Amino acid sequence: MTTKAHVDRAMLLHLYREMRRIRVFEERCVELYQAEKIRGFLHLYDGQEAVAVGIMQALAPRDAVVATYREHGQAIARGIGTDVLMAEMFGCLEGCCRGRGGSMHIFDRATRFYGGNAIVGGGLPLAVGVALADREFERDAVTACFFGEGAVDEGEFHESVNLAVLWQLPVLFICENNLYSMGTPLELAEAETDIHSKAACYRLPSESVDGMSPLAVLSAATRAVEHIRATGGPYFLECRTYRFRAHSMFDAQGYRTREEVELWRRRDPIPRLASWLLDNGLAEAEELEAIDRAILAEMDAAVAFAENGSLEPVEGLERFVTMEDIPA
């Protein structure tokens, strides 16, 4: 076993491609929201792509994922098709949740994607339970549980990390610290703003990483996942990152300055990785352009898929409120 992620040219190009796929998907979501094809709350992931992409790269298909309401990035990086995701945004029957969940509630049984949770902190107990089941069934699986730094305010964070350590369950807790829980800056919400240090109270191994670097995230996630598989117990990663857009589509952003957003935009992981690849002779401009073209085509196809989607007949409204059997 190696404690380092195997990073070669193919991997770097893969990280670039995945981050770009998320960014372009979100751009399409903005356009479609403005065109009123997508409605409701829409929390975009721009700026945080390195986190989802770096973490997912360290996971195996047998592992599980629990995410938040800002989870398009996790869903795409986990391998859920952008076509069924977009159809879900459109509220279509062909969407991954038949249009019942929407942007905030992506679920996918095939990739062990357990949502898409819009109660801040609500996913953490679920992740502990999924990990408990995985351990009982000896699946050798890790549950990657994403949450924002706002979730650290919630009692469920403290209850869940305590339980995971107490029962030594294979959970990778990933705090995406983007500094604002909606419009509240971290320092107005937490007495101790060094979030990863809180893990020490629970004897939970932790580290803080640059969430604007896919390589830093991948490397830390690889170490964390190996630690979890080796010990069976949990691990905590704080990824320091930033969201470029408003909390949900539009807000006045009175809680932060233009200058601050501009400073963080200079750390945008996508152009930074592109420049690095070009400067080090690991990719030709033409190669990156070809990747982009393929992504644009993929998103065109995803939007077309959603546009051609159908609506579930209203007679099906109450279907799945109670289940008739347990899906295999």
Add this chain to the structure above:
Amino acid sequence: MNAAQPRRMTYREACRQALRDALNTEPRSFLMGEDVGLYGGCYAVSKGLLEEFGERRIRDTPLSESAFVGAGIGAAMAGLRPIVEIMTCNFSLLALDQIMNSAATLPHMSGGQFAIPMVIRMATGAGRQLAAQHSHSLEGWYAHIPGLRVLAPGTVEDARYMLAPALADPNPVLLFEHIMLYNAEGEIPAKLSAVDITTARLRRTGDDLSLITYGGSLPKTLEAATRLAEEGIDAAVLDLRVLRPLDEAAILATVRHTGRAVIVDEGWRSGSLAAEIGMRLMEHCFDRLQAPVARVCTREVPIPYAAHLEQAALPSVEAIVEAARATMEAA
């Protein structure tokens, strides 16, 4: 024990035997909650089970209702069959987010990709001077929520046999055990080895009026019916057993037969299960009613400590008898 003989046991023993059966027959099941292991359960329901099944199957949890209920939900989604005990339904409010926003919601929200086959047991009700944070009857609240099945065993046989079908159900099932019933003894008929979790049961037939109740109010209601019989009033007693989904057909059938109904519900009156049943009677058998539908509910106060005040707050046999008499005299 001779299986052909009726079996006499307490409600508590019935609950424990139900757990033992579940753990023996369903290898994916386990019990978790506060003090269910070493202590033997707040109401001694799980006493001895830790020694019998070990700590993987009987899990003591920290005082983290939201985390262990949520963990039960996650475990159920990933293939286990958790039985979660919450000490009292008052404490379940600390886990209400998980029960409502996760357990009741995720199967539908995921388009049917995930089921949540779990049982949450909790103690409910007043009568032991436990005051206003241990004595409430919140099953009616839970019965408001689509996606849950809500059960209220009022007899020893239901305490003994409701758990098995609840655990086999693909949906989250809430089981409310009334604290005043734990010591009650009852007989289970020799041939009975299973009950359903879909229907209400007529515990006493009668032609003059229908007393509709469930859970801890069932013994009081049956006693009231006996007293009414002495006065020449022949009351039927319908035990709802299942609070969600309600067995509407059974409710309507008895009231269509008698034309009069008194609903006995330990929940508070406003916005109660009793209100729901009353409304369904208006909707579906208004033309058969010979008197206004009456209710005996808990007075609208936080349950007080002092015994005389607590008793004054709760439905009593006397109050049920009086409501029944008034219903017979009306119209």
